[in-house]
Amino acid sequence: MTATLRAFMIKEFRHILRDRQTLTILLLMPLVQVVLFGFALRSDVRDVRLVVVDPSPDHATLALRARFAAAGRFRIVAVTPSMQTVEIFFRRGEGDVAIAFDPAFAARLESAGPARLLLAVDASDPNTATTIQAYARTVITSYEAEIGAREGQPVRIVPEIRMRFNPTLESVNLFVPGLIALVLTLVSALMTAISLSREKERGTLEILLVSPLRPWQIIVGKVMPYLGLAFANVLTALLAAWLVFQVPFRGSLALLLAESLLYSTVSLSLGVLVASRTASQRVAMLVALLATMLPSALLSGMVFPVASMPPVLQWFSTIVPARWFIIIARGIMLKGVGLEYLWRETMVLGAMTMVLMTAAVRSFKPRVA
Amino acid sequence: MILNFRIVRVLLRKEYLQIFRDKVMVRQMVMMPFVQLLVLSSAATFEVKTAQLYLVDRDHTAASRGLVDRLRASGRFRVVDASPSMELAGEALLKRDAGMILGIPAGFERDVVRTRSASVQLVFNAEDGALAGVTNSYAQQIIAAHSHELGATLRPMVVEAPLIEVRTRGWYNQELDYSDYMIPGILVQLLTLVGTLLTAMNIVREKELGTLEQLNVTPVPRGAFIAAKLIPLWTIALAEFAMGLVVASWVFGVPMRGSLILVFIAACIYLVVALGIGLWISTTVDTQQQAMFISFFVILIYLLMSGLFTPIRSMPQWAQWMAELNPVKHFIWIMRAVLLKGAGLNDVWRPLGILAVSGVVALTLAVRQYGKTAA
Numbered sequence: 001m002t003a004t005l006r007a008f009m010i011k012e013f014r015h016i017l018r019d020r021q022t023l024t025i026l027l028l029m030p031l032v033q034v035v036l037f038g039f040a041l042r043s044d045v046r047d048v049r050l051v052v053v054d055p056s057p058d059h060a061t062l063a064l065r066a067r068f069a070a071a072g073r074f075r076i077v078a079v080t081p082s083m084q085t086v087e088i089f090f091r092r093g094e095g096d097v098a099i100a101f102d103p104a105f106a107a108r109l110e111s112a113g114p115a116r117l118l119l120a121v122d123a124s125d126p127n128t129a130t131t132i133q134a135y136a137r138t139v140i141t142s143y144e145a146e147i148g149a150r151e152g153q154p155v156r157i158v159p160e161i162r163m164r165f166n167p168t169l170e171s172v173n174l175f176v177p178g179l180i181a182l183v184l185t186l187v188s189a190l191m192t193a194i195s196l197s198r199e200k201e202r203g204t205l206e207i208l209l210v211s212p213l214r215p216w217q218i219i220v221g222k223v224m225p226y227l228g229l230a231f232a233n234v235l236t237a238l239l240a241a242w243l244v245f246q247v248p249f250r251g252s253l254a255l256l257l258a259e260s261l262l263y264s265t266v267s268l269s270l271g272v273l274v275a276s277r278t279a280s281q282r283v284a285m286l287v288a289l290l291a292t293m294l295p296s297a298l299l300s301g302m303v304f305p306v307a308s309m310p311p312v313l314q315w316f317s318t319i320v321p322a323r324w325f326i327i328i329a330r331g332i333m334l335k336g337v338g339l340e341y342l343w344r345e346t347m348v349l350g351a352m353t354m355v356l357m358t359a360a361v362r363s364f365k366p367r368v369a
Numbered sequence: 370m371i372l373n374f375r376i377v378r379v380l381l382r383k384e385y386l387q388i389f390r391d392k393v394m395v396r397q398m399v400m401m402p403f404v405q406l407l408v409l410s411s412a413a414t415f416e417v418k419t420a421q422l423y424l425v426d427r428d429h430t431a432a433s434r435g436l437v438d439r440l441r442a443s444g445r446f447r448v449v450d451a452s453p454s455m456e457l458a459g460e461a462l463l464k465r466d467a468g469m470i471l472g473i474p475a476g477f478e479r480d481v482v483r484t485r486s487a488s489v490q491l492v493f494n495a496e497d498g499a500l501a502g503v504t505n506s507y508a509q510q511i512i513a514a515h516s517h518e519l520g521a522t523l524r525p526m527v528v529e530a531p532l533i534e535v536r537t538r539g540w541y542n543q544e545l546d547y548s549d550y551m552i553p554g555i556l557v558q559l560l561t562l563v564g565t566l567l568t569a570m571n572i573v574r575e576k577e578l579g580t581l582e583q584l585n586v587t588p589v590p591r592g593a594f595i596a597a598k599l600i601p602l603w604t605i606a607l608a609e610f611a612m613g614l615v616v617a618s619w620v621f622g623v624p625m626r627g628s629l630i631l632v633f634i635a636a637c638i639y640l641v642v643a644l645g646i647g648l649w650i651s652t653t654v655d656t657q658q659q660a661m662f663i664s665f666f667v668i669l670i671y672l673l674m675s676g677l678f679t680p681i682r683s684m685p686q687w688a689q690w691m692a693e694l695n696p697v698k699h700f701i702w703i704m705r706a707v708l709l710k711g712a713g714l715n716d717v718w719r720p721l722g723i724l725a726v727s728g729v730v731a732l733t734l735a736v737r738q739y740g741k742t743a744a
Contacts, residue, residue, distance in 0.1 A: 019656070019658075019659065021653075021654060021659050021662075021663070022658060022659050022662050025662050025663060025666050026662070028666075029666060029669075032666075032670065033669070036670065036673050036674070037673075039684075039685060039688065040673070040674060040679075040684045040685065040688040045680070045682075045683060046682070046683060047682060088716075090540060090541070090710060091706060091710045091711070091712040091716045092706075092712070092716050093702065093706060114534040115534070116534045116536070117534075117535055117536075118535075118536050118537075118538060119535055119536065119537045119538065120537075120538045120539075120540055121537070121538070121539050121540065122540055122541065122710075123539030123540055123541055123542040123543070124540075124541045124542055124549075124550055124705055124709040124710060125550050125680060125705075126539070126542060126546065126547050126549075126550055127415060127547070127680075128680055129539050129542070133537055133539075134506070137535065137537075140535055158486065158487070158488040158489075159488070159489050159490070159491045159508065159509060159512055160488055160489070160490050160491065161491050161493070161505060162490070162491070162492045162493070163493050163495035163501055163505075164459075164462060164492055164493065164494060164495055165494065165495050165496045166495035166496065166498055166501075167495070170498075171498060173498075174496070174497070174498045174499075186665075190661075191658075194657070194658045194661065195658065198656075198657070198658065278393070279393075280391075281574075281657045281658070282391075282394060282570055282574065282657065283391075283393045283394060283397070285570070285657070285661050286393075286394070286397045287397075290397070290401075290404065294404075294405075294408070298408060298409060298412045298413070299408070299412055301497065303413075303678065304412055304413050304414060304415065304499075305415065305417070305497050305499055305500040307417065307418065307419075307468075307497075307500060308414050308415060308416050308417055308418065308500070309411065309412050309414070310411050313408070313411060313412055327465070330496050330497075331496075334496050335463055335496060337463055341463055341464055
């Protein structure tokens, strides 16, 4: 490493260290995200508010109501005789589900005909609605099974369920690998893009270009400090995940760090590419946001499974580096596998690095237009 | 504070000119709603199309084949490989060649006939938790239906009429279309990005370029300057919102059951909050980079805690209280209630009131803060 390059890198480091506000946020962000994801972002449904529509209460409807109340998940917020009230509860967001008994419920139950009831769910949130429906059906079925204990049992196939690699389906275990990808993207791609285009906007890039530094040295010098910062972030995120949530770490830490380095390089190349193709910080930021952050957050399988996406987006997601990195990170952290299983994904990232790096260095013109 | 309307008008002209001169920026702003709506609404789903199943059938009887055929016929499961070895199956999970294993033990048919109860093994790759959960519930449903049918074929004389007939109805969204639910929230996210991020960046840019200082020494009063900065972004954000609503309705068929006027009033109020936060951020930072980072940080927390992706009522109590202070949460709630459920003013006055109060508070704080730093 030449002395000029070293001096330039020291200057870049000082730039970052001097800006306390950005530094604080950069260091704090992964921590806050891990905590938020771990504590607050759950999609399990608890405390379902139930509206009971019971025009003619009898012993059977009362028994079933008691069943719901005892089920733990349901809280009866109102008992009304008519369906009209349900609408108001749903619209105000004060009720999630309604069961409406038909008149003469007990009488029907004891005679031959089936007793009818209507299960109305506020389906504006389809995910929650489906879950609530399933809960309610379970309560009704178990009640039905109890009163209808007929002779002879039905055939039962009992599935033994095993969730490998994440037995409790703990969401924080799944988010942490994705989070690392997101933070790395943010620091590597976004920060680099902005920092480079800032020099451009202020005209200081011109000064750098007439200095004895070679163009590649400028890029390396710009990029190295952010690489260091990204590394610090990976470590803090991992530490927080491990200390606060006991997220398992089954594989090799060295391998994960090496892969993070590879992924950072991809992101950094993207950042440089964006910066050299745009004129101002604002545009660089918007492009970087659209080209790196959104795909990394949405199309990588971090939150929403890639397999659920329409084919076009699935195809598109193969060119999103974060998708491959998340497979790698999950493989290492949750499955404890090594390179023998992850070589394909690693190769993809490696190829991406080559392509993007070449494109970035090419488009980084040592001339000011 | 008396606003000099002539000054405001001149400044406004300058702001609009400046914004529309930047062609890349304008293109981005026009594209953003489309890209976001298109990508987010189709990507943000947990629905599982086909799961890749590895079959370990150690029974090889009519009953075990029947179960597999049934799973296959549902269209949700595709048998990618089969072998009698659980080890090989586990290997396939590790390699991600298969998403789940169905293990049918030897003696499955015998158990079904003799004891009327048999067990099968379902092993999922829970590396992708949401996927595993959904696939699991599909598999369970199909297995339950199959066992019911097996019971009927083994003992055809008993007609199993249900005692209780349950009809299920999903209100407001019969087809359980996830994009109907997501799109109103995505529009809110869009307004937040435009409102907060662009405001913060816009003012800080003048700071960074040094033109803010020049403006400060002109006779332009503070109020006029702030008004001239905020009004263009306010109108642009509203225009984007309108555009987003049109796309949502025409391209995605999102229902608009309630009053659109009410939605727009809510958007106007919400934007005041978003702009206020943006203004406040711009007073605390010196560079665009900082502005972007702080906005990003604030917006991220707001969005994650807003119920856009995960329901607020699943959060722990402290997070739910925090969410009460979150303007994004209230606006998303209003959007969903009005658009999907047709809620009127008497259903949404409370969150609307909270938004209005937050708007006043945010703007006042920001303007005062601005005064302090400008002095």
